[in-house]
Amino acid sequence: NAGVTQTPKFQVLKTGQSMTLQCAQDMNHNSMYWYRQDPGMGLRLIYYSASEGTTDKGEVPNGYNVSRLNKREFSLRLESAAPSQTSVYFCASSVLWDGYTFGSGTRLTVV
Amino acid sequence: GNSVTQMEGPVTLSEEAFLTINCTYTATGYPSLFWYVQYPGEGLQLLLKATKADDKGSNKGFEATYRKETTSFHLEKGSVQVSDSAVYFCALGALNYGGSQGNLIFGKGTKLSVKP
Numbered sequence: 660n661a662g663v664t665q666t667p668k669f670q671v672l673k674t675g676q677s678m679t680l681q682c683a684q685d686m687n688h689n690s691m692y693w694y695r696q697d698p699g700m701g702l703r704l705i706y707y708s709a710s711e712g713t714t715d716k717g718e719v720p721n722g723y724n725v726s727r728l729n730k731r732e733f734s735l736r737l738e739s740a741a742p743s744q745t746s747v748y749f750c751a752s753s754v755l756w757d758g759y760t761f762g763s764g765t766r767l768t769v770v
Numbered sequence: 771g772n773s774v775t776q777m778e779g780p781v782t783l784s785e786e787a788f789l790t791i792n793c794t795y796t797a798t799g800y801p802s803l804f805w806y807v808q809y810p811g812e813g814l815q816l817l818l819k820a821t822k823a824d825d826k827g828s829n830k831g832f833e834a835t836y837r838k839e840t841t842s843f844h845l846e847k848g849s850v851q852v853s854d855s856a857v858y859f860c861a862l863g864a865l866n867y868g869g870s871q872g873n874l875i876f877g878k879g880t881k882l883s884v885k886p
Contacts, residue, residue, distance in 0.1 A: 692873070701859065751813075751814075759806075759874060761813030
């Protein structure tokens with residue numbers, strides 16, 4: 660089925676470890692996004708990529724880096740994980756506002 | 771700046787009860803408005819949308835009307851089912867200066883639990 664695929668689905672990291680969250684879409688969408696979801700905070704935009712080759716900071720970019728590898732793939736990297744980065748991470752892609760398609764999320768725990 | 775405020779949850783209803791989830795917004799210009807739904811363990815899905823004042827979006831028995839005079843986009847359903855239990859997000863999309871499409875701005879979400 661067409662959509663947004665995120666890996667891994669679950670991850671536990673120790674403080675200071677690094678990891679990369681992977682995201683791929685097969686809908687030929689130009690725009691891709693990384694959000695984090697925390698209780699009582701809703702969704703907060705970390706980084707986005709309006710098109711291949713461009714990336715921009717969102718609301719909460721500190722502690723993260725991104726790479727738009729090609730049109731399909733947009734990865735999120737935590738260089739030195741902190742407990743404050745414990746969250747559920749969602750990748751999304753879109754053509755237009757009503758075309759936002761979300762992945763099923765990555766549950767990350769930093770201990 | 772642009773923002774979305776939706777009612778605090780959680781909301782607990784009995785099956786067949788009437789549902790209202792309030793959403794108000796602040797935006798310059800004429801934004802598009804959306805409701806997204808997140809079922810347990812899943813990502814968000816578009817539920818309905820409205821792109822101009824007085825438009826009514828509807829889907830799966832849910833409705834919301836874009837009210838410019840009250841800057842609101844309240845979600846309603848006449849008779850909820852247990853399967854409607856989910857988190858509901860109001861969202862706003864506005865154009866950037868220069869006319870390009872900006873990112874969606876989401877409310878904090880309202881958790882709905884429907885009991886049999």
